[in-house]
Every structure is written in structure tokens, then in C-alpha cells.
Amino acid sequence: MTLFAESPDTVSTARSVVSSTLADWGLDHLVFEAKVVVSELVGNVINHAVPDRELARPGGQRRIEVITRRWPKWLFIGVGDEDSSPPTYPAGEPFGPEWAVNLPEALLPNNGRGLQLVHRLVDALWWTPQKSGGKVVYCRFDLGPSEGKP
Template structure:
């Protein structure tokens, strides 16, 4: 649905990156989010909302879940590539790789709490001026 919307809006060049970002964020909800008050109910149904919005110059993606725990957003590189030597896999964190991918593809990533509970993880993609003129 996200890819089709981007195509309709003339933003097809972002389709692959945005679909990967949405896939990672929804995957995080499926793998890690536990709805508030449901810790003792494994397998309970969950709500996941995906929002895709455009403004002049911006594309914004939001994925909302019912877990109020903040996401574990990577803060930056912990190890200098020069220190990794012949073992570049040493640079990969043990967890949070999906959000690292999201941070690499999007121009900005943040989160906000939802009322009465839950959170939304947001991503912003800056659009080039030509694409912005075509977006609704």
C-alpha cells in the first residue's frame, strides 16, 4: 500500500527505501512491542497503524503501536572502523540493526508517546524540489 501511494504521488523513486523502512518498523512491532497491560497475554492481538504523509519538501512515515516503552534508537557509531581491522562484522551492534537501517535511509528518525498509551516511531524523508511539486 505504501509503495502504491508513493507511485500515485509521483514519488516512486523513494519506493524501495520507504518500503524497507516501513517493513523494519512494523517488524519491530511484531517482534518486540508488548501492548500496555498485556504482558501476561502472549499472542494477544495488536494494533499497528502506518501513516504516510506528504508536505511540500517532506515525506513523513509514522508507525504506531500499543507499547509505551521507547524504541532503542542507535545513538551513533561506537567503534571506529580503523579499530575493526579484518573483522568488519565487529562494527555491527548486537541489537537495533533494523533501526540503524532506518536511520541510514531516512533523513530523520524520532518517536513520540501516544495518549493514553503506546508510541509512534517517525521518519522523515526530505524531497527534492521537483518531487515536492508533484506530491499532493
């Protein structure tokens, strides 16, 4: 599915289509997590992606590709954009929840928290550069034995 970052309903459209797709595939129990993941990844493109020079179009809208694939043992969701820069993910986890209670917000990381959330909801998270420019951030949900049957 191709969406555009400048459209006001981009995130809600992505969530809706992914929800419908998972329901059609009998994966209703993953809808909540998938909606959170898609919201975060599409939101990252809207708020942070800057198209590579060769992909930028003066006055053009920024393209977002939302990919869903189901294999017997896995569900893959990918969100592609036109920016080749790696996603920002803070190294390590410097704060546990009990530490953050008494710390000022200024000490918490300014970026990458959304990808940390995504990483906790999925079984795997990675990104790949695209040959023509841009990147895709992928996540994988492992399916149980009964879910893998068509």
C-alpha cells in the same frame, strides 16, 4: 492503515500499500527506501512491542498503525504500536565497517541495528508517545523542489 502483528502477511501488506501510495504520489524513486523502512519498523513491532497494560486485550491481536503523509517538501512515514517503551537505538557507532571485519559477531550490538539502517535511509527519525498509550516512530524523507509541486 491498521494492521495486526499476528497476521502472517503484515509486513508484505504494509510494504505493498506504502509502495502503491508513493507511486500514486509520483514518488517512485523513494519506493525502495520506503519499503525497507516500513519493513524494519513493522518488523520491530511484531518482534519487540508489548502492549501497555491498559491497551492489552487478553487473546487480542496487537495493532500496528502505518501512517503516510505528504507535504510540499516532505514525505512522512510513521509506524505506531501499543507499547510506550522507547525504541532501542545504540548510542554512537562504536564500529566502523573496516573494524567489524575481524571482530567476532558477539561484539556487535544485539539490538538497534535495524533502526541504524532506517536512520541512514531517511532524513530524520524520531518517536513520540501517544496520550492513550503506545508510541509512533516517525521518519521524514526530504523532497526536492520539483517533487513538492502537487
